[in-house]
Amino acid sequence: MNKQCDVLIVGTGVSALYSCLNLSENTKIIIVSKGTVKDCNSYLAQGGISTALNAMDIASFIEDTLIAGQRVNDINSVTVLAEESKDNILNLDSLGVPFDKTSDNTFEYTREGAHSVNRIVHCKDKTGEIVSTHLFNLVKAKPNVEILENCTLCDLIVENRTAIGGYFNYNDTPLTINSKFTVLAMGGIGGLFKSSTNNPLLTADYISIALKHDIEFKNLDYIQIHPTSLYEEGVGKKVLISESLRGEGAKLYNIRGESFIDELLPRDVVAKAIFKEMKKTNSPYVYLDIHFLQEDYLKKRFPLVYSSCLEKGYDITKEPIPVTPCHHYFMGGITVDLDSRTSLKNLYAVGECSCTGVHGKNRLASNSLLEALVFSRREALDINEKLNTAKLIPHYKELDLYTLNAIMKENKEISLEEFKKRSSDLDVEFISD
Ligand SMILES: Cc1cc2nc3c(=O)[nH]c(=O)nc-3n(C[C@H](O)[C@H](O)[C@H](O)COP(=O)(O)OP(=O)(O)OC[C@H]3O[C@@H](n4cnc5c(N)ncnc54)[C@H](O)[C@@H]3O)c2cc1C
Structure with a gap:
């Protein structure tokens, strides 16, 4: 043809x-x-x-x-x-x-x-x-x-x-x-x-x-590594947890509940800090927490993140979620x-x-x-x-x-x-x- x-x-x-x-x-x-x-x-x-x-x-x-x-x-x-x-x-x-x-x-x-x-x-x-x-x-x-x-x-x-x-x-x-x-x-x-x-x-x-x-x-x-994708075992496409959650106040903690970085620093800096924390605590993820904001506001402002996490068994309005860096951008x-x-x-x-x-x-x-x-x-x-x-x-x-x-x-x-x-x-x- x-x-x-x-x-x-x-x-x-x-x-x-x-x-x-x-x-x-x-x-x-x-x-x-x-x-x-x-x-x-x-x-x-x-x-x-x-x-x-x-x-x-x-x-x-x-x-x-x-x-x-x-x-x-x-x-x-x-x-x-x-x-x-x-x-x-x-x-x-x-x-x-x-x-x-x-x-x-x-x-x-x-x-x-x-x-x-x-x-x-x-x-x-x-x-x-x-x-x-x-x-x-x-x-x-x-x-x-x-x-x-x-x-x-x-x-x-x-x-x-x-x-x-x-x-x-x-x-x-x-x-x-x-x-x-x-x-x-x-x-x-x-x-x-x-x-x-x-x-x-x-x-x-x-x-x-x-x-x-x-x-x-x-x-x-x-090659840009995004600091926060939802942690899931296995290979493949990962759910992105948008940076705008951190823009609106979400906090990062290691698995011991310790905070370790200013969440609003550039992506490469935050991703490196997360890798370091994962190594230190021998964990494949850290936690991202935004559940302290109003439930209605979170559902309205972040409908995609809310529903994608819920599908995987996590409710961002009620609990911190496990996140890990992964490939994102060229x-x-x-x-x-x-x-x-x-x-x-x-x-x-x-x-x-x-x-x-x-x-x-x-x-x-x-x-x-x-x-x-x-x-x-x-x-x-x-x-x-x-x-x-x-x-x-x-x-x-x-x-x-x-x-x-x-x-x-x-x-x-x-x-x-x-x-x-x-x-x-x-x-x-x-x-x-
Ligand atoms: C989960 C996620 C969230 C993001 N959030 C943001 C954000 O909030 N703000 C922001 O600015 N950026 C964001 N980005 C980045 C942004 O979405 C992309 O960089 C941008 O959309 C790229 O647009 P594009 O038109 O260059 O390519 P794409 O939208 O990726 O389109 C590429 C096209 O190329 C076609 N193609 C590829 N190879 C071939 C081939 N061999 N033959 C024919 N067709 C081909 C594909 O079919 C596709 O249609 C995000 C990226 C991801 C993955």
């Missing part, structure tokens, strides 16, 4: 959907997901999206982001992130995203670790699901967009250092998509770890593809400039699979969805400018299913090896270790 379009977007998370909504109305777009549309990290995000509150807050937001990132962040990207944050939040608001608001109709800003003020907008503790569903419904209504589920990118098509589309396994049928521009919005790397908060389908296929085509990427060792990725352009002509990368450098070595809470919004909009505006003069370079070759499946398997294996090689001193384990 062969298809052609102006813009091919690989991914259906927030970065992909927002990119789609910012491309000009007359652009023919194909957007694909590896599983169903919902099989991505965007639908899992809980805490919210950070934003500078106003022009006065920009410097402080930049400083908080740099402190969390250990000052190896790209300062130009961080400045763009902070300066364009509020405009993008207001844009989502005008698109009808139902953010939690106060009685006078202003955003109900909450706080998370290492932010010096309350500056996170949210939709209860289901921000990702609510924002993604809303954006997806807007994308679905567009006549110029075709959405393909269970459509895995196996390889890019590259001619003369220019991306001209991709080879896909689409529901076990070979598919070649030929495009003027290609946008990688392929998310994180959680599927490569024994325990992760991520959707396990996300196996960083883009690293293997980038290696093959000599596309620049960087910082494979910048700060490295495909190297991009301020308009999300990669080192290959007509290829862009946005969201978690890209490396804009905004997060440095450690992402500040709720800066990921913001990065996805700010830089996918910049990518779309850059493509809009070029679209009228861009020409499709026709390509009709197809790969057979056997070859596509072999490449898919190889992509996961090569990416895994590459991460293992460059991140040998992590406190968490890769699959098959």
